[in-house]
Amino acid sequence: MATRSRRRILIAMLTAVLAMAALLVPLPVGGPPPQSRAVLIEARSFAYQPATIHVNRGDRVTIDLMSLDAVHGLSIDGYGVNINAEPGRNAQVTFVADREGKFKMRCSVTCGALHPFMIGEMVVAPHTAVARSLLATLIVAVGAAGVVLLRLSTENNHDNTAL
Secondary structure, three states, rough: OOHHHHHHHHHHHHEEEEHHHHHHOOOOOOOOOOOOEEEEEEEEEEEEOOOOEEEOOOEEEEEEEEEEEOOOEEEEOEEEEEEEEOOEEOOEEEOOOOOOOEEEEEEEOOOOHHHHHEEEEEEEOOOHHHHHHHHHHHHHHHHHHHHHHHHHHHHHHHHHHHH
């Protein structure tokens, strides 16, 4: 009988530890829900300004590329985005940032000797509402598993005492 009580206590403690561990999982600091973002990128002298753009997963991103000195292009690895801008004529593209991570922005038009070094970066942060939903689901699942294990343990105790 004492062994069964210990088993119950062990299961309850294990459930509590797993729930606490789930609560300690680091989450990104809260951010806005998906939104429309307009970004003006200036291209000149083998560089983009800004060199890095930050968006959230799910954002609808509109990039307006303005070339200040020669024909420049902008392609984003992994997104199939590719636009070209001539001096004085902007080019624009709109897409949804649907993958998290860091993605290189590259000049897609040979613009001079330093063309291979004309690189920028798009950083797509996770959508925080989704991360929090997943954490809440994990906590509920751990709690439910603990309840089921305790019930099974209690049923086994009743079956053994009936014998």
